[in-house]
Amino acid sequence: MGLQVELPLTPEAARQLHAGDEVELSGSVYTGRDQACARMVQMLQHGATLPVDLAGQLIYFVGPSPARPGQVVGSAGPTTSDRMNRYMPALLERGLRGFIGKGYLDRMVKETLVRYRGVYFGAIGRTGALLSLSIEEAKVIAFPELLSEAIHQMKLSQFPVVVLNDSHGGDLYAKVSAQAT
Amino acid sequence: MTPQGTLAAERALLPESGRGLPPPKTLRELLGLLFGSAPVLWRCDKGNGTERSGKQSTETKMRTIHVNRIRDSVAAMCKRANFELSADMRVALRTAAELETAPLARNTLLRILQNADVAQARELPMCQDTGLAVLFVEIGQEVRITGGTLRDAIDEGVRQGYTEGYLRASVSADPIRRGNTGDNTPAVIHTEVVAGNRLRLQMLAKGGGCENMSRFKMLTPADGREGITNFVVETATLAGPNACPPIVVGVGIGGTFEYSALLSKKSLLRPIGQRSSLAHVAALEDEILAKINASGIGPQGYGGKTTSLAVHIEAGACHVASLPVSVNIECHAHRHQETIL
Missing domain, CATH: 3.30.1330 (60s Ribosomal Protein L30; Chain: A;)
Structure with a gap:
């Protein structure tokens, strides 16, 4: 059982998290991945208002599989974060507190995370069935035409993650590769 | 899959024990030699009404296979692939979990196995990326496909499997304009004509x-x-x-x-x-x-x-x-x- 963390993640709570910590998140997140993130950054470039207020929020990089009738959501595990590298700095500048995904980030995103005291959480890739049991609500709130890539609002309940990059510059993957060499 | 031109070269790669045998006449015989230790590769489903005229696959009778059988098989494979972790993977992951000493590593492997149990029990895909369907099809040269085309049968199977199984549509028709075809078609299909009167379908649901x-x-x-x-x-x-x-x-x-x-x-x-x-x-x-x-x-x-x-x-x-x-x-x-x- 990991450390319990309520969302939205406050700056104080973010400060207490360190790379390698096992954490369970409860509360609201927005989903987004390739197409949704690209659109939001494009909207910012054109001075448009985003469909969701990202201030203090987390984005979960996920495109869930369809829910069966009566289910909240289908399988819903993380997708690879590095495809969103180019969009994250702009969204962090707009107040995004961090994101949930899996895999490496590029250096610029990691530096931006530290600058804005953000956190990168990792969920276990390819365990979307298990992770879906920690999602209490899911509804599409923007870009429905993107199907699974639409922006959903999800309510998480004790959603298991590991802190990959903390707000102090701690980096779990970097630590692992340093130990190996 | 193997072009005829490479067979001789592959024979040359055979282990010493294989070289004393008469040269294989068919690809199936060659593969039998190559993968002799793996009967699963040439396992044939029983009770499907197939009659074979003799022991030599080269003497088999012509058979017709209706596209509906191909479609239904593909649909079933799409669902099973996504709901059930295969036995070989389960054993490999279990063995790995026992080897790991670091708690985070071990817990991660145990969660992966737990995920497989949840997926199978609830008919939920193991991963939300339910993959692009990649089909390897070996068509016996004594097989005639009736009722339509192989391409349409496979795509219809994928469409049905992914729709009925609540599996995610993950295919962009156009790699530049992107978008989503909405039913996970088209599949990627690799065909090979082999000896015999059977049709072998192998499927990978390949994640991005x-x-x-x-x-x-x-x-x-x-x-x-x-x-x-x-x-x-x-x-x-x-x-x-x-x-x-x-x-x-x-x-x-x-x-x-x-x-x-x-x-x-x-x-x-x-x-x-x-x-x-x-x-x-x-x-x-x-x-x-x-x-x-x-x-x-x-x-x-x-x-x-x-x-x-x-x-x-x-x-x-x-x-x-x-x-x-x-x-x-x-x-x-x-x-x-x-x-x-």
Whole structure:
């Protein structure tokens, strides 16, 4: 059982998290991945208002599989974060507190995370069935035409993650590769 | 899959024990020799009403197979691949969990196994990326497909399987304009005409995250074994956590530019951990696997002993000037299925 963390993640709570910590998140997140993130950054470039207020929020990089009738959501595990590298700095500048995904980030995103005291959480890739049991609500709130890539609002309940990059510059993957060499 | 031109060369690669036998007459016989230790590869489903006229596959009677049977088989494979972790993967992951001493590494592997239980019990896909359907089809030359085309039958099977199974549509019709076809079609289909009167369907539900970490390199003969090893280990290391380790590493060595890639994907169809029947290739598989696992990347990149569960190499004849190497990465869900009609 990991450390319990309520969302939205406050700056104080973010400060207490360190790379390698096992954490369970409860509360609201927005989903987004390739197409949704690209659109939001494009909207910012054109001075448009985003469909969701990202201030203090987390984005979960996920495109869930369809829910069966009566289910909240289908399988819903993380997708690879590095495809969103180019969009994250702009969204962090707009107040995004961090994101949930899996895999490496590029250096610029990691530096931006530290600058804005953000956190990168990792969920276990390819365990979307298990992770879906920690999602209490899911509804599409923007870009429905993107199907699974639409922006959903999800309510998480004790959603298991590991802190990959903390707000102090701690980096779990970097630590692992340093130990190996 | 294997062009006739490469058969002689592949025979030359046969282990010593195979060389004393009469030369194989058919691809099936050749593969029987190559994979003699793996009866599962040529297992035939029983009770499907198929009559064979004799022991030699070359003397088989003509058979007709209606497209509906192909469609239904594909639909069933799409669902099963996504809901049920295959037995070989389950054993490999369980074994790996017992080897790990770091709590985070062990817990991650146990969660992966728990995920498989949840998926199977609830008919939920193991992963939300339910994959692009890749079909390898071996068509016996005595088979006649009736009622429509093979392409339409497979795509209809994928459409039905993904729709009925509440599996995610993950295909963009146009790689530049993007978008989503909405039903996970079209499938990627590789066909090969073989001896006999059966139709063998092998399916991979190939996830995007691991596919993205795959690489190709045209080495030179001088790079040799060491060059191959370095390139494969480097590819697995660069993939790191992105490819959802523990990964299965498919390697195609030889052939041509495009054929090495096909060999790398085809190697993933082998049951996990089934080593190449060629001793020198099996030794290379072992050596590369040990080196990848020495990286310490571990399950999900959180550190540990299990970065890869298996390295599978398929080798093919190539130009005297060339040494193409393709590495196709597969995640720990490794969704593979087989049906023989």
